[in-house]
Amino acid sequence: MRKCIGIILLIIIAWGILTSLQTMPFGVSRAKVANHYINNGKDETGAANIVTSVVINYRAFDTLGEVTVLFLSAIGLGAVLATIKTREKRDTEKASLILSTGCRFLFPPIILFGAYIFIHGHLTPGGGFQGGAIIASAFLLMYLGCHGEKRLNDRCSTFSESLGGLAFVIIGLIGLAVGTHYFLNNFMPLGKFNTLLSAGVIPIIYIAIGFKVGAELSKIIDLLMEES
Amino acid sequence: MNILYDYIYYAGAFGLIFIGIFTMMVKRNYIKVIIGLSILETGVNLFLISVGYISNGTAPIFSNPGIEAKNMVDPVPQALVLTAIVIGLAVLSLALSMAIRLYKHFGTLDLQQIKEQRW
Amino acid sequence: MSLELLIMFAFGGAFLTYLAGKISSKLRDIFALLCSVALVVIVSSLYKVETTITLYNGFFGMPLSMRLNPMAWFFAIAIVSSSALVVLYSMSYMKHRERTDYYYFMLLLINAAMLAIVLSGDLVSFFISWEIMSWSTFLLISYNRNAALPAGIKYIVMSLIGSMCMLVGIISIYTAFDTITISEIVQHMATATAGYKLFLLIIFSITFGIKNAVVPLHTWLPDAYAESPSPFSAVLSGMLTRMGIFGFLLIMFVMVGAENSLHMGRGFFSYHNILAWLGAITIVIPTFIAMLQNDAKKLLAWHGIGQGGYMIVGIAFGTSLGLAGGIFHTLNHAIYIILLFLSVGAIEYSTNGLRDLNSLGGLFKKMPIAFLGGLLGICGLIGIPLTNGFVSKWLIYKTLILGKAPFLAFATLLGTWGTILSVYKFLHNLYLGQLPQEHQNIKKTPLAMQIPIVILSLTILVFGILPGLPLKSINAMIVSFGFTPLTVSIWGISSETGTLNMINIFSILLVVVAIFWLIFQAARKSTAVDQYDNYAAGAAIPKDKYNYTVEFYAPFYRMATPYLRDIFDMLYQKIARFTEFACDNIRKIYTGYVSDYIIYIILFLALLISAQLKWSVF
Amino acid sequence: MIVIVTFLIVAMLAAAVSAYFFRDLLNAVIASCMVSLIAAVMFILLHAPDVAMAEASIGAALVTTVFVIAIRRTTRYEK
Numbered sequence A: 001m002r003k004c005i006g007i008i009l010l011i012i013i014a015w016g017i018l019t020s021l022q023t024m025p026f027g028v029s030r031a032k033v034a035n036h037y038i039n040n041g042k043d044e045t046g047a048a049n050i051v052t053s054v055v056i057n058y059r060a061f062d063t064l065g066e067v068t069v070l071f072l073s074a075i076g077l078g079a080v081l082a083t084i085k086t087r088e089k090r091d092t093e094k095a096s097l098i099l100s101t102g103c104r105f106l107f108p109p110i111i112l113f114g115a116y117i118f119i120h121g122h123l124t125p126g127g128g129f130q131g132g133a134i135i136a137s138a139f140l141l142m143y144l145g146c147h148g149e150k151r152l153n154d155r156c157s158t159f160s161e162s163l164g165g166l167a168f169v170i171i172g173l174i175g176l177a178v179g180t181h182y183f184l185n186n187f188m189p190l191g192k193f194n195t196l197l198s199a200g201v202i203p204i205i206y207i208a209i210g211f212k213v214g215a216e217l218s219k220i221i222d223l224l225m226e227e228s
Numbered sequence B: 001m002n003i004l005y006d007y008i009y010y011a012g013a014f015g016l017i018f019i020g021i022f023t024m025m026v027k028r029n030y031i032k033v034i035i036g037l038s039i040l041e042t043g044v045n046l047f048l049i050s051v052g053y054i055s056n057g058t059a060p061i062f063s064n065p066g067i068e069a070k071n072m073v074d075p076v077p078q079a080l081v082l083t084a085i086v087i088g089l090a091v092l093s094l095a096l097s098m099a100i101r102l103y104k105h106f107g108t109l110d111l112q113q114i115k116e117q118r119w
Numbered sequence C: 001m002s003l004e005l006l007i008m009f010a011f012g013g014a015f016l017t018y019l020a021g022k023i024s025s026k027l028r029d030i031f032a033l034l035c036s037v038a039l040v041v042i043v044s045s046l047y048k049v050e051t052t053i054t055l056y057n058g059f060f061g062m063p064l065s066m067r068l069n070p071m072a073w074f075f076a077i078a079i080v081s082s083s084a085l086v087v088l089y090s091m092s093y094m095k096h097r098e099r100t101d102y103y104y105f106m107l108l109l110i111n112a113a114m115l116a117i118v119l120s121g122d123l124v125s126f127f128i129s130w131e132i133m134s135w136s137t138f139l140l141i142s143y144n145r146n147a148a149l150p151a152g153i154k155y156i157v158m159s160l161i162g163s164m165c166m167l168v169g170i171i172s173i174y175t176a177f178d179t180i181t182i183s184e185i186v187q188h189m190a191t192a193t194a195g196y197k198l199f200l201l202i203i204f205s206i207t208f209g210i211k212n213a214v215v216p217l218h219t220w221l222p223d224a225y226a227e228s229p230s231p232f233s234a235v236l237s238g239m240l241t242r243m244g245i246f247g248f249l250l251i252m253f254v255m256v257g258a259e260n261s262l263h264m265g266r267g268f269f270s271y272h273n274i275l276a277w278l279g280a281i282t283i284v285i286p287t288f289i290a291m292l293q294n295d296a297k298k299l300l301a302w303h304g305i306g307q308g309g310y311m312i313v314g315i316a317f318g319t320s321l322g323l324a325g326g327i328f329h330t331l332n333h334a335i336y337i338i339l340l341f342l343s344v345g346a347i348e349y350s351t352n353g354l355r356d357l358n359s360l361g362g363l364f365k366k367m368p369i370a371f372l373g374g375l376l377g378i379c380g381l382i383g384i385p386l387t388n389g390f391v392s393k394w395l396i397y398k399t400l401i402l403g404k405a406p407f408l409a410f411a412t413l414l415g416t417w418g419t420i421l422s423v424y425k426f427l428h429n430l431y432l433g434q435l436p437q438e439h440q441n442i443k444k445t446p447l448a449m450q451i452p453i454v455i456l457s458l459t460i461l462v463f464g465i466l467p468g469l470p471l472k473s474i475n476a477m478i479v480s481f482g483f484t485p486l487t488v489s490i491w492g493i494s495s496e497t498g499t500l501n502m503i504n505i506f507s508i509l510l511v512v513v514a515i516f517w518l519i520f521q522a523a524r525k526s527t528a529v530d531q532y533d534n535y536a537a538g539a540a541i542p543k544d545k546y547n548y549t550v551e552f553y554a555p556f557y558r559m560a561t562p563y564l565r566d567i568f569d570m571l572y573q574k575i576a577r578f579t580e581f582a583c584d585n586i587r588k589i590y591t592g593y594v595s596d597y598i599i600y601i602i603l604f605l606a607l608l609i610s611a612q613l614k615w616s617v618f
Numbered sequence D: 001m002i003v004i005v006t007f008l009i010v011a012m013l014a015a016a017v018s019a020y021f022f023r024d025l026l027n028a029v030i031a032s033c034m035v036s037l038i039a040a041v042m043f044i045l046l047h048a049p050d051v052a053m054a055e056a057s058i059g060a061a062l063v064t065t066v067f068v069i070a071i072r073r074t075t076r077y078e079k
Helices: A002-021 A032-045 A050-058 A060-082 A097-119 A128-145 A154-177 A202-225 B002-026 B030-051 B075-106 B111-117 C002-023 C025-045 C070-093 C100-119 C123-144 C148-177 C182-191 C194-212 C221-227 C230-240 C243-255 C271-291 C296-317 C320-350 C368-382 C388-402 C406-431 C447-465 C468-480 C502-522 C554-563 C567-589 C594-615 D002-021 D025-045 D049-073
Strands: C051-059 C062-068 C492-495 C498-501
Touching: A002 B002, A002 C594, A032 A050, A032 B075, A050 A060, A050 A202, A050 B075, A060 A154, A060 A202, A060 B075, A097 A128, A097 A202, A128 A202, A128 B075, A128 D049, A154 A202, A202 B075, A202 D049, B002 B030, B002 C594, B002 D002, B002 D025, B030 B075, B030 B111, B030 C594, B030 D002, B030 D025, B030 D049, B075 B111, B075 D049, C002 C025, C002 C051, C002 C062, C002 C100, C025 C070, C025 C100, C062 C070, C062 C100, C062 C123, C070 C100, C070 C230, C070 C243, C070 C320, C070 C447, C070 C468, C100 C123, C100 C230, C100 C243, C123 C148, C123 C221, C123 C230, C148 C182, C148 C194, C148 C221, C182 C243, C194 C243, C194 C271, C194 C296, C221 C230, C221 C296, C230 C296, C230 C320, C243 C296, C243 C320, C271 C296, C271 C406, C296 C320, C296 C388, C296 C406, C320 C368, C320 C388, C320 C447, C320 C468, C368 C388, C368 C406, C368 C447, C388 C406, C388 C447, C388 C498, C447 C468, C447 C502, C468 C492, C498 C502, D002 D025, D025 D049
Parallel strands: none
Antiparallel strands: C051 C062, C492 C498
């Protein structure tokens, strides 16, 4: 019954989408705002990666809100899971020495790789979000491989998370005070194009986002993994 | 063949979207519903990226001096999807924490049974 | 300048009282009293001042202003003085209750809001103050929790319906005339069509009719009066309900204008005639329902509705005599109903919240001051000569007889008879008869409760003997509406068709009473007996309960009950139940099952898409 | 090229459909991980390396892990 209704409704919607897709050909046009970003983004922001310049410069306020949503969901997760107090014991086999040693060996390189990703966010693909996710996966590896011996340092993760958020907002406020007076204004010198120290505040903000996202995602994993 | 080339990405994206919606509509297991949600989300992201695509284009990065601006694909949907993926993870983990909580409380993940037990 | 000071004092005093209550309750009581006395002083210093001030200019380009004129001053002085007396009374009455900070805050806030209503010079500030008043009244009606909550909800629902009607009226005025200042609306009103004026009159009449409890819209009132704390019942019945009368005056004689509102429609089906008939129904039916009540406050509440009918009849008739009668009756009603509620409150205070007429009685010697208040209050309510009710009722009867409206005149007289019957029950069952055993050692009435009762009792006599005092300022108000002025002297009123001179009546009554007293003194055969002796008729008095006042008017009750059901209340209850039932069924679409919600979303999308594909609506 | 894309898309849809049909939730999660991975490849083909990176690290890895953790703390089988 439910399946029949679902299929009928989806067929109607598919039909509507099919008729409207005919006016939207694949792979020919670009939006007007995208043209502006592509043509001027290089000179205005100094970042080689146009996606980064959109995320951190043109639409940085959106990104701030998005980071806030991430933060809120971490809080919500903690609130939902915090009330569970039953500590059930599962008999799990301890990881072998090779596995745990390998995990400990891989942990610093993965962290380094994450840091590399978000430091070079304005030059190559990647940035704070991807780097943060990679850092979180390093912590995940430690949780899986070392059987909960090494836990995320709570104070350290909170510190780096708030440091990242604070740096983002403070740089934004400095931008408001300096120069052309809008929030998250790119007030620093743009530097030489396509080098590491270029593009003004973009690398700094992306590093801040990397810290923040990495800490938050690690915290989410920590909350879900704990007691299990 | 040309028509296939024009619409294959859209077909894939909407295929994912429909499968995701159908899963959410029909399945009674809460984790299955969340799996449907994640498939739906992937479909939407794929659709947004394929809308911004330009035939014979390049990635929007000036990594080499020879890359020209006029062939670049649209960066705006990419920036959008980038954040959407991260938010998607946050939403999914929140929903899954609810699932854990529901299981602790009701002892089942079947939505029908949870609904009956609710009062 | 003093107008701003007045508003500032009124609102700021309310907030500061609340803060003072956080420090000490004694400080708060004194502060509240000082505030209300200061308001009385300020308002009385503004006598015969006409002024306009602009409070705030930026409300969508419309100025919010305050203005003072004879009408506003008359209502303002009544509001502030009654509220000062009530605050004084509350100092003892509310002493050992909970949440007294909140009580005083709301009481003073209502006072301030009523002041702002009567002083407001434009419709937006009128509406804002009206809403402040409605909401704080709701909070204070439900102060006692339990049974008071449904009463408060009933009040706020009806009040909000009224407010929304008023909002519709205000918005339509703004779109039609592009102004909200009352004095400018008056000028624009000349260009409006008759239909538009009728629309305005009707839509505002719903608002003010609800507030003044005109009969089809009265059902909130009995519960609200009975369940709120007694001092607040006094304010509620005395001034707050009569904001409806102020509103009627505002819309009929100021905004639309007397020459328009009195010639709206033809013959019987003219606007003011129908309003007068509604007023007559409001007099008769609630007064007879009041007779059947066994709860002292409910009895007074039904009388509150009934007396409101006199005011409506008076001002709806629209002659200067009738208008004077209606407005003067508003003032008089405020005085005696506050007095009655305060004396019932004194009994409630002494007997720990008892107000059932069947279980009380014989309190005359225990509480002489409350008895004095009750006696003079019901004298005013009935309209016995030398009390203030007599003068205003005389003016209304006179208007109806001169205006050749015999049926309306008969209705008002019928109302008076019903009043006499029911208030005798009230007085007798509370103060006369046998004192029940458990009330032998009741609490004494404190001084702070006695003072307002004494002041109001004296005021009833003063306004009864010297009606010229208030009638002078009422006369100024009537002149400002564009009516011919009355010839008012300090003793009474004189016109070409008859003269009322209270000093003559006073002296005649004095002489008659003196003669009778002398006769009785000379030919005295009776002996004074004890309060309890006169029931026994020679037989032995039962020790416990022997109170023949139980089931007063029982035969009448049996006879009249089938006809005196409150059909409007039942109708509203039915509507409410139907709404609840419908909402309960609509609620069922929220199944609490995620997949269902997704199906709803998809269904909606599918409907949109099929509509677009079929008819191309977008 | 078109053949590769068609193959990828068919595989992706097949993975999604099997995620619908699997009774074992762990299998369903792995199937949805497949969907994400193929989607990451398709982002590369659509010249969106940033998004591909995010999808691979977050959509494929972290989401799957979170699902697995949740399944471990609840039940493994549907019904």
